[in-house]
Amino acid sequence: MADFIIEIGTEEIPSNMIPALVGELEDKVRARLAEKRIPFEAIKKFGAPRRIGLCIWNIAEKQPDSDETLLGPPASIAMNDNGEWTKAAEGFAKKNGLKLEELKVIEGPKGKVVGAEVQVKGRTAEEILAEVIPAAVDSLYLPKSMKWGDGEHEFVRPVRWVLALLDTKVVPMNIKGVEAGNTTRGHRVFGKEGAVVADPTAYFDTLKHEHVIADIEERRKKILRALGDLAESVDGKWHDDKPETEELLKSVIFLSEFPSVVLGEIPQEFLSLPTPVLSTCLREHQKFFSVYKNGIGSKHEILPYFLAVCDGPRTLGETRTILEGLKNVTIARLQDAKFFYEHDKAVKLEKRLEELKGILYHPKIGTYYDKSRRMERYARELAPFFSIDPDVAAKAALLSKCDLASLLVQEKEFTSLQGVAGGLYAESQGEDPRIARAISEHYQPVMGEDGKASPYSLAVTVADRFDTLIEFFKIKETPTGSKDPFGLRRAGKMVVEILADASLYEGGAKPKVSLEELARRWYGKDCPELLEFLKERLRHFFENAKSPDGKSRFQYDEINAVLATPMNNLIDMGERLSALNAVRQEHREDFDALGVAFKRSRNILKGLPSYRLDPAKFLPENSKEGVCERELHKAYIQIKDKAEEDIARGEYRGALRSIATLRPHVDKFYDEVLVMCDPEGKDPQKTAVQQNRLALLERLTKLFYKIADFAEIVPRES
Amino acid sequence: MITIQELIRKMKEFWAGEGCLIAEPYDLEKGAGTMNPETFFRVLGPKPYASAYVEPCRRPRDGRYGENPQRVEKHHQFQVIVKPSPEDIQEKYLRSLEFFGIDLKKHDLKFEEDNWEAPTLGAWGVGWQVMLDGTEITQFTYFQQSGGFELKPVTVEITYGIERLCMFLNRIGNIYDLHWNERFTYGDMRRETEKQFSIFNYSAANIELFGKWFNECEAECVRLLNNDLYLPGYDFCLKASHIFNVLDARGAISVSARQDLIKRVRRLAILSARKYLESQGLVEKKNG
Structure with missing residues (x-):
């Protein structure tokens, strides 16, 4: 057994690429070593701005013969x-x-x-590694690659050194034109070049001595600890539970080889800026974390500090020098932000509407002005479903894109404030708070302190995303495979989630909106592709629903059964699915059997016209067939009215329990009765009997089709 | 206090010591040192080259009437290009900072990804913005393509923002407080220019005239290039590019027209590069 290390030394790799690169390198090396049948105990990946690599612990010295x-x-x-x-x-x-x-x-x-x-004879680990490692590196996916020097090699950044050791011995290999050796390079400023690594186990300590923490997790922990301590030192916290903050953390881990964190102050005069503007400015311009007041709640009140992750070990005096520099730049940035914000605040959002005529949404679709006008209409039409004021909803939709013309949002660093900025301007201009909130949240509705989303925000969000879907489906720019350049899947997901997630409306009005009807009305005619696309999003939504034990809540065939019915009210579809899932668990065998029987009925009925049901036409009770069909009919009549009533009242469980009682009669019917007793239609008397039986099956199928298509239920093997 | 002119002297001294030819600015308006023929043409083709020069750069949209402490319509770059890029170019660059008087151990240094692209030049590169205590002091780029042509060998381009660096060195937050030499401040030298050119760019420039000039420069550029006069031809490409920037700042370009104008300037740049490569016998002859 031996240990192996490969370190590829580079110029600074973009921080967001390092995790994927080392992850893929590990996967590729694992696969190739498995292919070569050479066992090892473990692989540890590591990466920092100037290096990516792997340690392979306890690798066999050779392949088996x-x-x-x-x-x-x-x-x-x-x-x-x-x-x-x-x-x-x-x-x-x-x-x-x-x-x-x-x-x-x-x-x-x-x-x-x-x-x-x-x-x-099995080949040695050395031979195999010399072959596998460069091949794995060459096969790495590079989202953006470059050439350097004579232009012979291509990688994410120029490769400057390679360390490859099997225990104490250099494994000869060439990676991107660089021969492997037994040295690494320390920190650019605080370490030395050509530090000798005795063997793979000594790697991390050798580098630490040169002021590099190559271990990703260790750097992460060091940063987290320092952020926490410093925020606490001013009675604050640094995390605001926002995905952007998480992204920033991920990025700073890979922006320094030896991270240290400093706490700086923001001059009081900038605290008048709204928190989102301030924290976005610090984050996007400077990669700084903001500090918030301690306490729970969705509101994050900012404190006059920032936290910056620096690279290198620091003494107090040096920290002061750095902070002075950081503060100078920050002030300049904040001055810009303040200028933009104050300037924008003075321009009424409505006045910006005209400017939207000059901002293109998509060359084939038109400008944001056009989009705003469509959204205005859609929000108005959605209002009754959300039980909200149509005028307020329409105005919120109309103004929701106006901040795109503001100075602030047009700055690259503040584009992420789209919506939020508009909300701030609306608020400061004395706009209806419901409108301000809807503008602010129409990219991502937020739960309020009451744990509920604002129906206005939801309506404007649906109007926005639905418009996006309709327009891109009109110009046939729809997602294919992994390509979805306009984010239509995300837009579809948002629409479906809002219209299907009953928990958003707890205690409030649930929208009684028909998805199919909206799609038809706004598209101008039927668009089967769009409906199919939305159905897939809804399927994902149901598939992702979890029960309290963390398992999938619904079975795939239950989802299929409900999705086979029209996509009208999505919340109602969810309720039917829950009922089906619950009642099926009580009556497993009945539902399995009914599934088979309904599939049979569906096949028989396919393509046939509807016939009149006439109880007089059942065969007399002295025949076995007559008994069975009469019994089934009787059972059907017994439950019919109550089931219909239950369905109308949304009491799906009751209706489904009724259907479960039909099972023995259905089974018996199919066992004893030949439905198609006159397939050729030769005997008029028999034809009448056959048509009557078909009519009975059709009634049965139709009764429950309002809940689900039971033909989709697949019996469980148990 | 290190003055602007002293910093420039040190920059020239350092890079001359690294074997760079010290060139002078090109006498036409341009937005970046990259557009100087010294870079634009020299990065093309296989011949090794190394030069360094100061380049005054005009960016009409950055004008702030001499009132913003950091944004100006015209600033100065110190441009270094080396072909092929040497193995230790980053280390050389860091030594240059030390040579200007920066103790790197006392500051926070980061190479943050920043891929440079100049759509009007058909050029792009991969590299970083070099951050010192949060201030971007340099653009560091490995040129991958210029004038629409793949580059091999690869040129490295180091662009120092002279004012930014000088502000950093002196811990000064306002550009106008810098000293050009011992007697004159940056404000003495530049504030009035900033004011007048901001007025010019944002409100006084004659849109009609500039629109006409754009078309004329474009036509003249193509005519000259088709006569294989790539140097004078490229001058008209530069002029068209600057005219575009003025019209843009002047708010005279609609969204849809913008893309079209950028495309037209790029066409001129690509044809200029092509004519240069033709003259070197590196590509087949073809007129545009």
């Missing part, structure tokens, strides 16, 4: 009529280092050939 059959030329050429080996056989033996005595005739896939059974 193996038996192989070598195949040569056909026996007809390799052996003469006297059974002696010919020149061809001698050539084959020589090429493979075999003696003539070792050759024999072997039945190969294409007939008899000369060949030999040989034992192949």
Whole structure:
């Protein structure tokens, strides 16, 4: 057993690429070592701005030996009529280092050939690593690659050194034109070049001595600890539970080789800026964390501090110098932000509407002005479903994109404030608070302190995303495979989640909106592709629903059964699915059997017209068939009214329990009765009996189709 | 206090010591040192080259009437290009900072990804913005393509923002407080210019005239290039590019027209590069 390390030393790799690169490197090396049948105990990946690599602990010194059959030329050429080996056989033996005595005739896939059974010595780990590592590096996916120097090699950034050690020995290999050696490089400023690494186990300590923490997790912990301590020192916290803050953390871990954190102050005059503007400015311009007042709640009140992650070990005096510099830049940035914000605040949002005519949404779709006008209409039409004031909803939608024309949002660093900025301007201009909130949240509705989303925000969000879907489906720019350049899947997901997630409306009005009807009305006609697309999003939504134990809540066939009904009210679909799932668990066998029976009915009924049900036409009770069909009909009549009533009242469980009682009658019917008793239609009397039976099956199917298509239920194997 | 002119002297001294030819600015308006023919043409083709020069850069949209402490319509770059890029170019660069008087151990240094792209030049590169205590002091770029042509060998371009660096060195937050030499401040030298050119760029420039000039420069550029005069031809490409920037600042370009104008300037740049490569016998002859 031996340990191995590969470190690829580079110029600074973009921080967001390092995790993916080392992750993929590990996967590729693992796969290749498995292919080469060389065992090892563990792989540890590491990465920092100037290095990516792997440690492979306890790798076998060589592959196991193996038996192989070598195949040569056909026996007809390799052996003469006297059974002696010919020149061809001698050539084959020589090429493979075999003696003539070792050759024999072997039945190969294409007939008899000369060949030999040989034992192949396993190759050494050194040989295999020298082959596998450069190949794995060459196969890495590079989202953006570059060339340097003479332009012969391509990688994410220039490769400047390679460390490759198997225990104490250098494994000769060439990566991107650089020969491997036994040295690494320390921190750019605080470490030395050419630090010798004794063996793989010494790597991390050697580097730490040179002021580099190569271990990703260790850097992460160091940063987290320092952020926490410093925030606490001013009675604050640094995390605001926002994804952007998480992203920033991920990025700073890979922006320094030896992180240290400093706490700086923000001049009081900038605290008049709204928190989102202030924290976005610090984050996007400077990669700083903001500090918030301690306490729970969705509101994050900012404190006049920032936290910056620096690279290198620091003494107090140096920290002061750095902070002075950081503060200078920060003030300049904040001055810009303040200028933009104050300027924008003075321009009424409505006045910006005209400017939207000059901002293109998509060349084939038109400007943001056009989009705003459509959204205005959609929000108005959605208002009744959300039980909200149509005028207020329409105005919120109309103004929601106006901040795109503001100075602030047009700055690259503040584009992420789209919506939020508009909300702030609306608020400061005395706009209706419902409108301000909807503008602010229409990219991502937020739960209020009451734990509920604002229905105005939800309506404007749906109007926005639905418009996006309709317009891109109109110009046929729809997602294919992994390509979804306009984020339509995300938009569809948002629409479906808002319209299907009953928990958003707890205690409030649930929208009674028909998705199919909206799509038809806004698209101008039926668009099956759009409906199919939305159905897939809804399927994902149901599939992702979890029960309290963390498992998927619904079975796939239950989802299929509900999705086979029209996509009208999505919350109602969810309720039907829950009921089906629950009642099915009580009556498993009944539902499995009904699933089979309904599938049979569906197949029989396919393509046939509706017939009139006439109880007088059932066969008399003196026949077995007559008994069965009459019993089924009776059972149907018994439950019909109550089931319909239950369905109308949304009491799906009751309705489903009724259907479960039908099972023995349905089973018996199919066991005893031949529905298609006159397939050729030759005997008018029999034809009437057949049509009557079809009519009964159709009634049964239709009764429950309002809940789900039971033909989709697949019996469980148990 | 290190003055602007002293910093420039040190920059020249350092890079001359590294074997760079010290060139002078090109006498036409431009937005970046990259557009100087010294870079634009020299990065093309296989011949090794190394030069360094100061380049005054005009960016009409950055004008703030001489009132913003950090944004100006015209600033100065110190441009270094080396082809092929040497193995230790980052280390050389860091030594240059020390040579200007920066003790790197006392500051926070980061190379943050920043890929440079100049759509009007058909050029892009990969590299970083070098951050010192949060201030961007340099653009560091490995040129990958210029004038629409792949570059091999690869040129490295180091662009120092002279004012930024000088502000950093002196711990000064306001550009106008810098000293050009011992007697004159940056404000003495530049504030009035900033004011007048901001007025010019944002409100006084004659839109009609500039629009006409754009078309004329474009036509003249193509005519000259098709006569294989790539140097004078490229001058008109630079002029068209600057005219575009003025019109843009002047608010005279609509969203849809903007893309079209950028495309037209790029066409001129690509044809200029092509004519240069033709003259070197590196590509087949073809007129635009």
